Amino acid sequence: MRYLSKLLITLPLAVMLLAGCSLLPDQIDETKGWSVQRLYSEAREAMNExxxxxxxxxxxxIQARYPFGRYAQQAQLDTIYCQYKDGEPDAA
Structure with a gap:
């Protein structure tokens, strides 16, 4: 009896939890198919603006997708510069 009452409480909660996750909107990454060169040029353009x-x-x-690529080290330096210029010297 006790097992049945726990099951009747737990099962609907689990179903509601799983159904609630499907209500969240999917996040679309506009940069998904971009090359490292395009990512870097867009970053430089944003920095210049x-x-x-x-x-x-x-x-x-860039650092997440290409951690050992040619642009990774420069991306780290540019990130530090951007954080400094954006008024976040502690993050830099």
Whole structure:
């Protein structure tokens, strides 16, 4: 009897939890098919425009997708620069 009452409480909660996850909107990554060159050029363009948060986002994607590539080390340096210019010297 006790097992049945626990099951009747737990099962609907599990179903609601799983159903609730499907209600969240999918996040679309516009940079999914971009090459490392395009990511870096977009980051540089954002830096030149003073949009440092956008540049940091692109640079983070370079570091995540191509950690051992030619652009990874420069992306780290540019991230530090963007954080400094954006008023976050502690993060730099």
């Amino acid at each position: 003073g949009n440092y948060q956008t540049a940091i986002g692109y640079l983070d994607k």
